Amino acid sequence: MLCQYLLRDEVAGDDVYLERFAKDFLPSLLALSTDAVPNVRLALARALTQSVLPIEFMTSPKNPHCDDISRVLSLLRSDKDIDVQHYSSQPPGHCLPLPLLQPVSLASPRLASRVSRLSVS
Numbered sequence: 280m281l282c283q284y285l286l287r288d289e290v291a292g293d294d295v296y297l298e299r300f301a302k303d304f305l306p307s308l309l310a311l312s313t314d315a316v317p318n319v320r321l322a323l324a325r326a327l328t329q330s331v332l333p334i335e336f337m338t339s340p341k342n343p344h345c346d347d348i349s350r351v352l353s354l355l356r357s358d359k360d361i362d363v364q365h366y367s368s369q370p371p372g373h374c375l376p377l378p379l380l381q382p383v384s385l386a387s388p389r390l391a392s393r394v395s396r397l398s399v400s
Contacts (some may be wrong), residue, residue, distance in 0.1 A: 282326040317360040324367035332371035
């Protein structure tokens with residue numbers, strides 16, 4: 280994800296870079312909190328908890344959007360989508376995999392034939 284790349288470890292201590300990120304990128308990122316698509320809000324929740332919040336600058340008064348981050352997290356924690364609620368409630372830096380899909384049974388002849396066509400010989 281772009282946010283994870285922009286906030287990679289080697290830039291996490293560079294206040295000038297982080298100020299620029301907060302000024303130029305963070306407002307657009309936070310605006311995704313009202314997107315109609317739940318997966319967009321889910322990606323935002325994960326980006327905030329895994330990439331933004333672990334950086335001390337992002338939660339300090341030096342960041343002009345510190346209060347906005349708190350407001351958006353509060354909004355996401357009460358989202359109508361349970362996965363958005365879950366990921367926005369995780370502690371900073373906590374990495375959880377996305378929930379796994381239910382296993383698919385190959386008992387269906389139609390599905391089995393599709394899978395066999397995809398198999399590399």
